[in-house]
Amino acid sequence: MSLDDAFKDPFFRDESFFGKYTYKNSPAAIKRFPFPFPEDDYMYSVNMEPHVSGRPGSVFEHAFDVDEHYVSEMRDRARVLADDPLRCQSLPHMTLAGWDLLELIMESFARDYPQWFELHKDGNKWHWINRPLGIDDKFTFLDESTLPYGPMEYITRQAQGDFTLQDQREDNLWIEAGMVTSQADWSLDFDIGMSFHEWHAPVPLAGKMGVFDRALKFLLQLQHGAPVRRFNWTMTVDPLLDTSPENYHKWGPSKTTLSAENIGQRQHLRVELQTLFRLPRSNAIAFPIRCYLISFEDLVSQPKWARRLHRVIKNLPDELATYKGFIRNRPLMIEYLSQFDDGAPTSPGWWADE
Amino acid sequence: MTQTQSDEIMKSRPRYGVLSYRPGSTHFIVADGEGGEAVQSLFAQAPEIATTAHIVYIPGANGTDLSAALETLGAAVFRKAPSYGAARQRIQKVLGDAHMGLQLYAAGTEGLIGQVQRDAVEAGLPHDALQTEQRGSLARRVQCVHCKGITENVTTDPFVCSHCGLNLFVRDHYSRRLAAFQGVCIDAEDPGEVPPAVERFK
Known part of the structure; x- marks a missing residue:
């Protein structure tokens, strides 16, 4: 991968998600940020809806959103993988699902972003061009020996967001492959091989509410060609994509360095756009988990979001603030956000007001 | 000593049963610490198990050592091992050589049961082929x-x-x-x- 040439297209920002943290959203990226709260309060729910093409320019426009952070995110993934190869694992029987995922992403990218990606097929002889990353590879579909990595690793080094692949058997889903470098504090290496309820065990409250029973029942019926999506969210200090449990002892101390002066720049709302696709050959489910980060300072530039986030954070049950890892900084967040909440009503839905 | 009850029900945590005799050609039994008591109960239930039983027993980290009592059960093979790590290659060999009709039992700490289960699955046995009973230390x-x-x-x-x-x-x-x-x-x-x-x- 020749990432050195990758920033010739000025659309892609040259920025970092660690060290000096030069990550930033452009004004256009702020406007299209997937703000996850349709109402002024929040509680767990299955909250799934069809993943259909949404508003032009929004993160829902295409099956996979490729945005201004694409090249820098892929560089960050390569950095994390070099440091810890266990972030990408696939149990031996999941290779076919990896090919399914490769096909899904290549076809989607080439269809939705023809200026950047091309896919040419002659039977099983495929030719893939990824201009932003400077990749031009010919390979044989379903023949692992013709790619530099396994199919899942190959394609997910070229696609933003984390990915897991779930095998379906015994009326359950088993997380048995994944590329996980931008996770909200969970470990693929620990969870790989688990069933649906097993890997969700650490989540508080939701189990008792029946959320996982309903979600599993729903997902077992997921049909090919009818993907679904939902949001999840948490809070991250500094735009650090790799908030892994593996490195928690390294990034955890950053939480103690927030102050009223720096919270606007350093505290980020972290949103996951989670989508689920049934795969055609393997019958596995692909689960892309796409992470979006926005600083509080940029978020409050949208008055509706500022008011609503203040109300959500203020009213969130303590268990959730603890689980999401921001209980210690919640008072600081509320204090900061309250400056932007005049008590006015907010319009329904998550779109920013025009 | 009664069976260990786990302090809470956790979704990612396995549930354990009580060892009970199932007819089979051979009976492979791995136990540690107080798990030895579960093995004694199993033999009391079905004394005929002895002639085709292979026991691997590891004294508990808490000092519980029932090897003298287990040795008198008359199993065809009895092996005392100092740790699971020391016994693991033997266990993997037996599991790898398993034929139809092998009955597999594990009793004692959760750590021991989990390791037998992992090695059984790695050897290609179905995950429900193993009978388990948690006893003794919750370590x-x-x-x-x-x-x-x-x-x-x-x-x-x-x-x-x-x-x-x-x-x-x-x-x-x-x-x-x-x-x-x-x-x-x-x-x-x-x-x-x-x-x-x-x-x-x-």
């Missing part, structure tokens, strides 16, 4: 999520990782593949602020 096997090293027989929370030395709390999250709970740094945000260790898994 846990815990994997440090940071350095990936496993600390055996953890009885306190927090504890110090025996590999990298970080102070870890034991998360209620269990991996069958690793046969271990997850340990996470407790003073990551405030290095050095470690609450006193409490004996939680006696």
